Amino acid sequence: MSLIERFAVLFGVPDFITPQMSFFVSEAEMDLVVRLNGQKRSVSEIATELKCSPSQAFDLLESSYAKAVLNKEKRQGEAVYFTADFYERLDYLCKFDEQYQTLDRELLRALEQWCYEVYAERMKPYLDQLQKKEAVERAPETFELIENLEELFNSVSKIRVVPCNCRKVAGHCGRPTETCLSFDDSITDRTQGRELTKDEALELVKVAHKKGLMHQVNSDWRTSGATYMCNCCSCCCYPTRLAQEKGSKGVFPVIQYVALQDEVKCTHCGACTKRCNFSAFFKGESDVEVNSQVRRKVEFDPEKCWGCGLCVDACPNKAIMMISC
Template sequence: MPLVDEFIKVFAPFPDRAQKTVFPYLLDLFDENEMKLVVSMKRESDTPLSLDKIQCITGLSEEENKKLIDRCIVRGILKNRKVDGETRYFSTMMPRRLFTHVTFEEGWNDVPLNVRKILSEWMHRIYYFERYSPMAEKMKRGEPVQRLPNEDILLLAEVLEMVDAAHTFAVIKCNCRALDQHCNYEVETCIRFDHEAENLERKGLGKKLTKDEARKLIIRLNKAGHIHTASNKWKEEGLGHLCNCCNCCCYPFRAGVELGLEKLWPRSHYVAEYEEDKCIQCGLCVSRCQFGAYKEENGRITYYSEKCWGCGLCSDTCPSEAITMSPFDN
């Protein structure tokens, strides 16, 4: 089997109907040495391989082998992890490489729109919808599942508490919004904390922020209408990253709705309480809510609590303090 065909088979198994369309553009994301490395590693073993083992496969010098591996890690083609105290390496799949490309590299907008749409839909189907479908029924029954991306919806005050606790910060593009481009929301909005920020710095990726810059960015994104998502267990598990989302591009929000996991993924922990007698009918809540919980009907604001996901965007900017967020057990 030709190298390119074998590489596509193991790394980017697109449906046959899409392959001819996306094929030329996929190859722009890899060079021949990277494709050879992935194919050779897959032929050798499905388990992570040591640096020495990979050097035997590539036949490169120790220095050149390390350069190739480091480049593949930065470009989202390989990952590493500790196995019995030794660092070992394994191939990722196309979604990670594509996310890395749109987040850190140039050229995505040079790809024709029809190809971008095919790749975006494939990411949605394969990486999110199909990957997490088996967990959907468990989540509906309240059974524990593995940790999910964009796990919880957080209020602004909770997010600023994360900033206060962190010591290192970096910001990168939101890979969902950079890939999908459904809206005009700002793209450089994904914030990494502490070890994740330090990991980016080691790779020469991302933009470093001070604590004050991170705080100001989050407040500005909140005012612009971004929804904050992260793990609410960060005090027990440690800080990682914060996404500032829109429900039109964010793959977890979209997959959650399609899987019947509304308010379970990302998980809601609050519901808005609306006091009509305090409302001055300015309509700001209508424009800020991404879920249609507020409607302007017959010149008055109507609130549909069942549509609320508990993001707090409405209460954060309500000029008459007619909206407060009430916690609930979800």
């Protein structure tokens, strides 16, 4: 087997990528993965294997770790490195390498499809546990209302923003991508991106909100602390797409709120029908007369509501409020 073939097996590379391998990893990185051969190794062990100095081995291991070719953990107080996989490498590349978007369109499409399939496969046991109401290691996400986000930001001490991998890989909409926030202990030494002040984070979510992005957080943030906050569309967002595909709404994501339409204040202008990502507000079959004008009646289906709160400020008549489920 050639180096590329052995690497492809160890790194979980899909076949269609093999001709383009040099874009994704260097030969030195491929060689390193093949030498690790699924084992966990320290700097000194790799230095011996490569017949180089510990500092040269350290530089190679750390740069491979930073680029998500390798992962790292502590073994009896010492760092050991082991192979990541193509899925993790792709996540890094789409977020941080500007060259990624210059790849051939067909290839980008194939990568997005492959990436979503791997994500769905990896999420399956977790979704099954949630749907069977079994205990899970981490709380599922929920949509949080924008008015609660100041409280959330006040509950954390460190905030970093990194690009949204779903929109970077899927590219189904042109909405902002500098939108994924991580907090406190969830910020690792490999987390790239930018540190934000609380005011900057609040400004970021306001802009995201205006652009129609929904604010997704770990559902136990009030009791166990906030770990991340995503600002999601429904067309690219992997968790939202998966939840729609698997019908897991309610447990993944957890639904905390539902919109309530005030039939008296509503003038059936239709603004909320354009704002809602899930068609919970929609133009019905019948007409209504409003101020001597005939309009199509705007109706609301609470079963389709995910509780994101986006529709509230889209309504010019304050005819929508959010209530707890």
